[in-house]
Amino acid sequence: MSRLSWANRMAALASLGDEKRLQLFELVAASPGxxxxxxxxxxxxxxxxxxxxxxxxxxxxGLLAVEFHKPPGKSGPGSGRPAKMYRPVAGEIGASVPDRNYDLAGELMASAIERSTTEGEPVAEALPAESFRKGRSQAEAAKTLEDFLVQAGYRPEPDGDGGFLLPNCPFHRLSNKHPGVVCTMNGAFLRGAATRFDASADRVAPADQPGHCCARIMPPAGAVQTRGREPGGQGG
Incomplete structure (x- = not known):
């Protein structure tokens, strides 16, 4: 299952706050079919x-999905309409405020380590390569780059020049402790996503605005800018 948006995860958790609904969900989730x-x-x-x-x-x-099946042992004309059946679609759902995605960080790092182990590529090269690939892959489901940024938890804000500031870092706690590694990973992830909508990955630039992601999204090539760029900072 693809990752639910932050709003959908919050709605799902709120839904399970109802005692009867939680009881029914747990029963369906524990069923073999x-x-x-x-x-x-x-x-x-x-x-x-x-x-x-x-x-x-x-x-x-978004917690259950519906299937339709004929009653067991019955088929053909006169066997009755297919019955509405329910199955779980999510194994784990968590939400944080603001949105964080440490599962994604773990997946990117694990993929890089596996690539390094099997192919002999240095982890420092494998991590941005795997992050770029994952960013491109995840962006396939988005209609626009802004849509992708919203889904990924960056909370994009238009900068007035055709680009976006990114007030939230989905890897905040990790980036505080390991900025070099995490910002490189993050920058490659965003560049991979950017190439889904633009042939160039140059729209992703470093940013050093306090309380924001270590990257920002620049205007598309050829866009008219009404103000200068902010100084770049360390990170991707």
Whole structure:
């Protein structure tokens, strides 16, 4: 499953704040296969109409998915309509304020170590290469670069010149302790995403604005700028 947006993760966690909904989600999540409303109602003693309402709400909040299956042992004409079945779509859901994505950082670093181990490439080269690849891959699902930045948790803000400031760093705690490694990784990740929408990765530039990401997004090539660029800082 692709990573839920911050807003969707918050909605999912809020949804599980309902005691009955949490009970139903845990029952479906623990089942070896998709289950129907009648099965859930029978197992919990909750009225079928109530079960149906809460299960559909869990689908709406991105925690469950729906499948349709014929009743077991029945097929062909007269066997009845396919039954609506539910299955979990997410193993773990977490949210933080502001949005952080340490799972992504761990995945990038693990991929770089694996690449270094199997191919003999130095980790210092493998990490930006894997980060660039992942950024490009993740951006495939976005309609625009700004859309990607929102989904990735950077909270982009237009800078007035056609570019974006990035008020949030998804790797904040790591970047404070290991700025050289994390900012290089982050810059490569953003450059990979930028090439999905622009042939050049030059739109990603260093930034040293306090409380912001170590990178910013510059205007597209040829865009008219109304003010000068801010001084660049260390990092990617």
């Amino acid at each position: 998709a289950v129907g409303r009648d099965d859930v109602a029978g197992a919990t003693g909750i009225p079928r109409s109530t079960v149906s309402f809460h299960l559909d709400r869990l689908v709406q909040d």
